[in-house]
Amino acid sequence: MTTVGIIGGGQLARMLALAGYPLGLRxxxxxxxxQACAAQLCAHLCAPYDDSKALDELAQRCQVVTYEFENxxxxxxxxxxxKVPVYPPPAALEExxxxxxxxxxxxxxxxxxxKFIPIDSxxxxxxxxxxxxxxxxxxxxxxxxxxxxxxxIRTAADIExxxxxxxxxxxxxESFVPFQRELSILAVRSPHGQTVFYPISExxxxxxxxxxxxxxxxxxxxQLAQDYAHKLLVHxxxxxxxxxxxxxxxxxxLANEMAPRVHNSGHWTIEGAQTSQFENHLRAILDxxxxxxxxVGFAAMVNFIGVLPALSDTLEPPGVHxxxxxxxxxPGRKVGHATVRAADEKTLESRLHSLLGLxx
Amino acid sequence: MTTVGIIGGGQLARMLALAGYPLGLRxxxxxxxxQACAAQLCAHLCAPYDDSKALDELAQRCQVVTYEFENxxxxxxxxxxxKVPVYPPPAALEExxxxxxxxxxxxxxxxxxxKFIPIDSxxxxxxxxxxxxxxxxxxxxxxxxxxxxxxxIRTAADIExxxxxxxxxxxxxESFVPFQRELSILAVRSPHGQTVFYPISExxxxxxxxxxxxxxxxxxxxQLAQDYAHKLLVHxxxxxxxxxxxxxxxxxxLANEMAPRVHNSGHWTIEGAQTSQFENHLRAILDxxxxxxxxVGFAAMVNFIGVLPALSDTLEPPGVHxxxxxxxxxPGRKVGHATVRAADEKTLESRLHSLLGLxx
Numbered sequence: 001m002t003t004v005g006i007i008g009g010g011q012l013a014r015m016l017a018l019a020g021y022p023l024g025l026r027x028x029x030x031x032x033x034x035q036a037c038a039a040q041l042c043a044h045l046c047a048p049y050d051d052s053k054a055l056d057e058l059a060q061r062c063q064v065v066t067y068e069f070e071n072x073x074x075x076x077x078x079x080x081x082x083k084v085p086v087y088p089p090p091a092a093l094e095e096x097x098x099x100x101x102x103x104x105x106x107x108x109x110x111x112x113x114x115k116f117i118p119i120d121s122x123x124x125x126x127x128x129x130x131x132x133x134x135x136x137x138x139x140x141x142x143x144x145x146x147x148x149x150x151x152x153i154r155t156a157a158d159i160e161x162x163x164x165x166x167x168x169x170x171x172x173x174e175s176f177v178p179f180q181r182e183l184s185i186l187a188v189r190s191p192h193g194q195t196v197f198y199p200i201s202e203x204x205x206x207x208x209x210x211x212x213x214x215x216x217x218x219x220x221x222x223q224l225a226q227d228y229a230h231k232l233l234v235h236x237x238x239x240x241x242x243x244x245x246x247x248x249x250x251x252x253x254l255a256n257e258m259a260p261r262v263h264n265s266g267h268w269t270i271e272g273a274q275t276s277q278f279e280n281h282l283r284a285i286l287d288x289x290x291x292x293x294x295x296v297g298f299a300a301m302v303n304f305i306g307v308l309p310a311l312s313d314t315l316e317p318p319g320v321h322x323x324x325x326x327x328x329x330x331p332g333r334k335v336g337h338a339t340v341r342a343a344d345e346k347t348l349e350s351r352l353h354s355l356l357g358l359x360x
Numbered sequence: 361m362t363t364v365g366i367i368g369g370g371q372l373a374r375m376l377a378l379a380g381y382p383l384g385l386r387x388x389x390x391x392x393x394x395q396a397c398a399a400q401l402c403a404h405l406c407a408p409y410d411d412s413k414a415l416d417e418l419a420q421r422c423q424v425v426t427y428e429f430e431n432x433x434x435x436x437x438x439x440x441x442x443k444v445p446v447y448p449p450p451a452a453l454e455e456x457x458x459x460x461x462x463x464x465x466x467x468x469x470x471x472x473x474x475k476f477i478p479i480d481s482x483x484x485x486x487x488x489x490x491x492x493x494x495x496x497x498x499x500x501x502x503x504x505x506x507x508x509x510x511x512x513i514r515t516a517a518d519i520e521x522x523x524x525x526x527x528x529x530x531x532x533x534e535s536f537v538p539f540q541r542e543l544s545i546l547a548v549r550s551p552h553g554q555t556v557f558y559p560i561s562e563x564x565x566x567x568x569x570x571x572x573x574x575x576x577x578x579x580x581x582x583q584l585a586q587d588y589a590h591k592l593l594v595h596x597x598x599x600x601x602x603x604x605x606x607x608x609x610x611x612x613x614l615a616n617e618m619a620p621r622v623h624n625s626g627h628w629t630i631e632g633a634q635t636s637q638f639e640n641h642l643r644a645i646l647d648x649x650x651x652x653x654x655x656v657g658f659a660a661m662v663n664f665i666g667v668l669p670a671l672s673d674t675l676e677p678p679g680v681h682x683x684x685x686x687x688x689x690x691p692g693r694k695v696g697h698a699t700v701r702a703a704d705e706k707t708l709e710s711r712l713h714s715l716l717g718l719x720x
Contacts, residue, residue: 001686014381017401018378018381018382021374021378021400021401021686022378022681022682022683022684023671023675023682023684024668024671024684024685024686024696026400026686040381040386041377041381041401041402042401274678274679283675288671288672288675289672289675289676291675292678292679294678296656308384311383311384311648312648312649315383315643315648315649315651316649318634318652318654319634319652321382322382322383323382324382324383324384325384326361326381326384326386336384
């Protein structure tokens with residue numbers, strides 16, 4: 001009997017568990033929230049992420065530990081990794097959660113990025129447009145997600161306000177990329193180096209939160225995206241799912257950020273690929289053979305943000321697969337998603353259109 | 361928040377829960393076994409099936425109750441049904457678990473069956489071949505499953521031994537059907553009468569236990585099987601999944617038995633149909649729109665009986681989806697299954713052949 005520990009008990013942990021039970025696995029999630037939605041179906045350690053007793057218990061009860069949440073104590077994670085295998089490697093987490101380290105890593109691996117500079121003072125911010133041009137983005141290096149912790153600076157007049165809002169913490173300036181498409185690629189690697197890639201996702205954000213992701217099997221940029229992801233896998237001697245978000249600019253790709261975990265832009269893999277990202281993440285961290293990432297038809301995913309549509313509405317149309325996370329509704333919160341699948345792209349677009357009509 | 365109660369905490373309950381969590385449902389299983397495998401992922405009332413306190417708690421905590429196990433107290437179930445909706449209707453359970461009532465019901469609905477007679481004495485058994493011919497089967501009316509509680513009688517010399525083994529309980533004699541195929545059809549009906557059917561399953565038993573089931577979309581006997589199942593749905597004002605097992609004899613169908621629940625011969629629907637039998641059972645009992653039963657490629661299922669093959673073996677080949685139930689291995693026990701899926705029948709057969717080679 002193998003028990004997998006998961007730090008974080010949100011929807012990613014929940015979907016990992018749903019993918020892992022059919023493999024005979026058991027799950028133990030660590031989450032300080034007594035209402036953590038994964039706890040509806042997993043054993044739950046209700047304690048702070050850096051609680052050393054809880055981390056010890058995780059190490060004792062689990063054969064392997066993974067995480068679905070990035071803002072955890074790195075020290076705790078590294079200590080944990082001396083007692084039980086922790087995947088993906090903590091080093092990947094360390095670099096991914098600091099936008100400056102992350103961009104420098106991309107640069108060192110010859111993965112193109114938007115122009116960027118560290119910003120540690122109002123002075124730095126005032127000089128940024130000389131390097132980055134106009135407009136440009138200023139972001140916190142840490143703790144940003146879903147569009148939080150960043151400002152678009154259009155003119156010199158925006159600088160003071162942005163500093164007032166974000167200053168006092170480590171920042172990064174990035175040139176604004178007028179991209180044609182936002183893409184992501186999900187790669188999976190197992191301890192002995194078996195590597196698979198999912199078809200590229202084409203993503204649309206709304207208010208900084210992922211709104212929709214479409215699988216793009218056979219996209220002409222597939223090979224390039226795989227090459228970039230592969231460099232990261234090798235660099236970290238990576239184990240698990242890695243998501244790399246990219247901008248497409250005139251046939252080139254610029255790396256925006258990476259996430260060392262299963263990723264929202266890959267939720268369509270549950271129905272739209274032979275093996276889901278969740279199952280393959282588990283297979284990877286348990287050193288089991290990775291499953292096929294071949295597409296099953298054409299698929300797209302739409303997030304339910306803040307509120308859920310009526311279940312009776314989303315269960316009606318053919319090809320729509322509803323995923324409710326068991327979380328309380330709250331503005332801006334991801335409370336569920338639906339995958340739409342079809343045998344051809346035209347039917348997919350029409351089904352997607354109908355589904356979007358059901359959203360509040 | 362909707363909680364579904366399930367009487368019985370085995371693999372069927374487990375797979376119902378795995379299908380229901382993505383719909384935002386919660387589950388409470390009643391099972392006297394502290395090791396009940398569904399309890400690994402569901403809330404668990406550990407009490408006898410006829411424990412009135414436990415049944416009361418089920419009624420209080422659940423919005424609807426279903427069952428995965430047929431040998432429960434009918435009185436308890438009927439009392440429960442006065443407090444909370446119980447689906448499928450207890451009447452269907454009552455008739456299905458007595459082979460004589462069941463066969464008489466089939467007869468009354470003009471659903472052909474093998475010849476049968478009640479057997480209540482050694483005298484009855486001695487006279488049986490005059491009606492049933494040779495060879496014939498004698499079975500207990502109640503509590504038979506997986507080939508248990510039945511004997512094939514080939515000659516008059518077998519009669520005494522069969523009586524010694526099975527006599528003293530209510531029995532039924534049935535003529536032996538030298539069938540060409542064993543088939544089953546799974547039908548689903550919701551409270552307002554929406555009805556869907558899955559493609560026919562072609563089943564192979566070994567030692568009385570289901571060994572393999574293949575989906576047969578477009579089988580020429582589909583309409584006939586649907587007609588028979590439909591009569592049962594209407595008769596019971598049925599809600600949920602109903603499985604009807606049939607023998608094919610020279611293009612005709614003879615009803616063997618029915619099961620008022622999700623069914624082993626429909627496990628391939630998890631990967632091989634747009635909506636699984638488990639999800640559709642839940643949709644039906646919750647009066648939600650039923651999902652499409654369209655096939656996704658060609659699919660077959662192989663049971664793991666007694667022992668599990670190595671996970672690393674079954675996860676390797678493409679198109680194989682492994683389901684481990686989290687139960688201890690024991691001879692004759694269903695401990696898991698694998699679904700094999702392919703885009704065409706030839707590939708399916710070749711994948712199935714490889715999978716069978718992995719079984720112990």
